[in-house]
Structures are given as C-alpha cells and as structure tokens.
Amino acid sequence: xxRFSFLxxxxxxxxxGCERAPETPGKPEVALVMKSLANEFFKTMADGAEAWxxxxxxxxxxxxxxxxxxxxxxxxxxxxxxxxxxxVAAIVIAPADSKALVPVLKRxxxxxxxxxxxDNRLDRTVLAEAGAAIPFVxxxxxxxxxxxxxxxxxxxxxxDKVAILGGVPTAFNAQQRRAGFEEAMQAxxxxxxxxxxxxxxxxxxxxxxxxxLTAHPDLAAILASNxxxxxxxxxxxxxxxxxxxxxxxxxxxxxxxxxxxxxxxVLATADQHGGQLAxxxxxxxxxxxxGEAAPEDKKTPVDLITKAQLP
Numbered sequence: 663x664x665r666f667s668f669l670x671x672x673x674x675x676x677x678x679g680c681e682r683a684p685e686t687p688g689k690p691e692v693a694l695v696m697k698s699l700a701n702e703f704f705k706t707m708a709d710g711a712e713a714w715x716x717x718x719x720x721x722x723x724x725x726x727x728x729x730x731x732x733x734x735x736x737x738x739x740x741x742x743x744x745x746x747x748x749x750v751a752a753i754v755i756a757p758a759d760s761k762a763l764v765p766v767l768k769r770x771x772x773x774x775x776x777x778x779x780x781d782n783r784l785d786r787t788v789l790a791e792a793g794a795a796i797p798f799v800x801x802x803x804x805x806x807x808x809x810x811x812x813x814x815x816x817x818x819x820x821x822d823k824v825a826i827l828g829g830v831p832t833a834f835n836a837q838q839r840r841a842g843f844e845e846a847m848q849a850x851x852x853x854x855x856x857x858x859x860x861x862x863x864x865x866x867x868x869x870x871x872x873x874x875l876t877a878h879p880d881l882a883a884i885l886a887s888n889x890x891x892x893x894x895x896x897x898x899x900x901x902x903x904x905x906x907x908x909x910x911x912x913x914x915x916x917x918x919x920x921x922x923x924x925x926x927x928v929l930a931t932a933d934q935h936g937g938q939l940a941x942x943x944x945x946x947x948x949x950x951x952x953g954e955a956a957p958e959d960k961k962t963p964v965d966l967i968t969k970a971q972l973p
Contacts, residue, residue, distance in 0.1 A: 690751035690951050691723040694940050695741050697758050697781075699728035701862065701890050702916040703936045704756070707781075710937030711944060722948060725750065726940075732862040733830060735762045742766045746773050752947035754940060756781035760834040761788045768794040776950045780943035781934075782835040798959040799943045803838035803913075804845075806932035806964035807887070810911045811846025813930040813966055814883055817909055820851035822882035825874045827867050827891045828859040836862075839887040839913055847885070855881070860891045867894030875902045883909040889919040889931055896927050915967045923969050934964045 694711050696704040708726045715724040725745075729737045738758050743766060745753055753770055757763040757779065764784055767777050771794060779798045789796060818824070826843050829836030840857065847854050856874045860867035867886065871894060875881060884899070886892035892912030899908045905927060912919050915933035922928040939962060946957050965971075 689721070689723050690948070691725060691748075692752045692754060692944055692947055693745040693748075693750040694724060694726040694944070695738065695745065695753060695755040696726070696728035696940075697738070697756050698730065698732045698734075698862070700731065701888070702918060703889070703914045704728055706916070706936040707756070707940045711940035713937075714941045714944070722751075722944070724944075729758065732758060735759050738763065739766050742770060746770050746775065750775060751951055752776035752778065752944075754778045754780055754943040754947055756940075757784060757833075758782075759830065759832050760785040761832060764788045764792050764794060767796060768792045771796075776947050778943045778947045778950075780939055782833050785834065795956065797946060797957050799946050799957075799962060800835075800939065800960075801934040801962050801964035803835040803934075803964070804842040806934060806966075807839040807842025807885075807913060808846050809842075809964075809966040810913060810930050810932050811843045811885060812849075813968060814885065814909060814911045815846055815850035815852065817929065818850055818852050818882060822852050823855045823878055823880060824852045824883040824885060825856040825858070825871075825878065825881060826854060827870060827884060827886040827895060828857060829862045829887045829891075831859050836887055843885040843887075852882070860886075860894065862888050862890055864890045864894040864897075867891035868898045869894075871895040871898035872902065875899070875904065875908070881908055883911070886910065886912045888912060889914040889916045892919055892928055892931070893922070896922055900927070920967075920972055923967070924972060926969070930966060930968045932964055933967050935962065938962070 777796050779796050781800050783798045858870050860870045884895045889912040895910050910928045912931040915931045
C-alpha cells in the first residue's frame with residue numbers, strides 16, 4: 663500500500679469511521695464512499711458491502727468510509743481525493759450532493775479509477791458539461807416516494823393539510839422524493855401547506871416539524887424524505903401532544919422506524935434495500951475492471967413497508 667503525507671485528510675477519514683478489509687497484492691481495491699454514518703441506512707449499507715466482500719475475498723479488497731453529517735460536502739470531496747492518492751482501482755460513491763462531487767470524480771476517472779454512482783444520482787447536465795460518464799446504480803426514488811404517499815393518502819380526506827420534510831435540496835434523490843410525495847398528495851386532493859428541508863437529519867427535522875405544527879395546528883400528515891427525519895418528526899408530534907392526529911411516513915426502512923411502525927406512530931416507509939445497494943454498485947465496478955463495457959444505469963428495487971410487511 664502506498665504511503666503518502668496527506669495527514670489532514672487521513673485524520674478526516676479516520677474520524678469518519680473508515681473500515682477496510684486487509685489489502686492483498688494483485689487484487690483490486692474498491693473504495694465505498696458514503697454519506698453520514700450517523701444515519702443507520704448508511705451503516706447498513708457498509709455492513710452489507712463488508713459482508714459481501716468477506717464472501718468474495720478472493721476477488722477484491724474493500725475500504726469503506728463515510729462523512730460526519732449529511733451536509734459535509736468538503737469532507738466527502740476530501741475522502742475521494744484521498745482514495746485517488748491511495749490509488750484504489752474503483753470508487754463506488756453515494757454522493758452527498760448531485761453536483762458538487764462531479765469535479766473530483768472526474769479527476770478520479772482521469773487518474774484511471776473506475777467510478778460508479780449509487781443511491782443519489784449525479785446531475786446529468788453537470789456530468790455532461792464535465793465530460794464524465796458515470797453509471798448510476800440505484801432505486802427510482804420518485805416511484806418509492808409515490809408508493810409511500812399513496813399509502814398515506816388512504817388515511818386522508820380531500821383538503822387535508824400535509825407537510826413535506828425534504829433532504830438536501832441539491833441532492834437528486836431529495837428532489838425525486840419530494841416530487842413523488844407531491845404527485846401522491848395532488849392525486850389525493852391533499853393540500854401541501856409546507857415544504858421545508860431538514861437536510862436528512864433527525865434533530866433538524868424535530869425543530870422544523872415543531873415550527874410547522876405551530877403554524878398549522880390542523881396539520882394531518884408529515885411526509886419525511888428519509889427515516890431519520892421521520893424519527894425527528896415523530897418526536898415533535900409526540901411533544902406537541904398530536905399523536906394520532908398527525909400521521910407520518912418516511913423513506914429507508916431503518917430498524918428504528920420499523921419500531922415506530924409497529925407502535926402505529928409511523929404509517930409507512932420505503933425499503934431501498936440499503937444492505938444490497940452498495941453490493942450492486944461494487945458488482946458493476948468489478949465488471950468494468952474485468953474489461954467489460956460500463957453498464958447502463960441499473961434500477962434497483964424499492965418496496966413499500968407498512969405494519970403488515972413487518973415480522
């Protein structure tokens with residue numbers, strides 16, 4: 663393994679929870695670069711990738727890492743730069759931002775590194791402007807959000823007021839989940855009275871939801887664009903004494919939200935199979951490294967989860 667003196671970047675990587683399998687000479691090393699490991703979804707993603715690497719240890723080595731919080735773009739760029747300096751064979755990335763990561767990923771490609779985009783699609787226009795072709799492997803977030811919204815709609819009356827908690831506004835998956843929620847609410851005749859970003863984070867969602875509940879005391883539902891925000895919304899609804907009055911849905915199917923679904927505090931979520939999502943991306947990267955043509959964008963499963971689907 664190459665030695666280098668990027669000490670600040672190394673410190674950032676170690677702080678982010680870097681985990682790696684032992685490197686073996688002659689095998690490709692694949693870097694998995696995720697968003698916040700404080701989000702259970704990305705911890706599940708890392709666990710799934712690492713378990714799959716152990717089952718295929720003869721084929722590749724893995725280094726997995728993530729950032730401190732969902733909006734720390736500079737740190738994620740730094741992680742990619744460190745992987746370039748390390749000389750990994752491939753980078754599989756869930757970008758925190760659909761535009762800001764394109765330049766550094768283009769540099770990775772220019773260094774001969776295979777790049778595969780998972781989870782949150784990179785902006786097609788920015789990719790084209792950069793002259794970068796990066797395959798996307800991930801779910802249809804709009805479809806998943808629409809499924810969740812349609813399940814919520816079964817509990818609503820026409821004219822009911824609802825709010826949407828969005829992710830990072832410049833993230834494509836945040837935009838798509840908002841669009842799917844809005845389509846479902848429009849079809850149901852519900853009134854979307856607030857759309858606010860909580861940056862995918864639980865604490866921010868708690869405070870944003872508290873403000874929305876104050877402004878709209880007759881609110882009927884909250885559509886959270888990920889489960890971390892659904893947890894924050896559920897806490898705010900409970901604090902306001904509005905459990906049973908304000909329904910909540912999420913997206914990601916993390917275990918903490920499964921518990922609230924069983925209790926009836928969250929109505930539904932979407933499962934994009936985080937434990938397998940990185941595996942799909944790594945498989946695509948390995949196929950390219952074997953000399954196969956870069957795959958077309960691959961759509962991965964996303965399923966509605968309600969109490970009926972839980973064990």
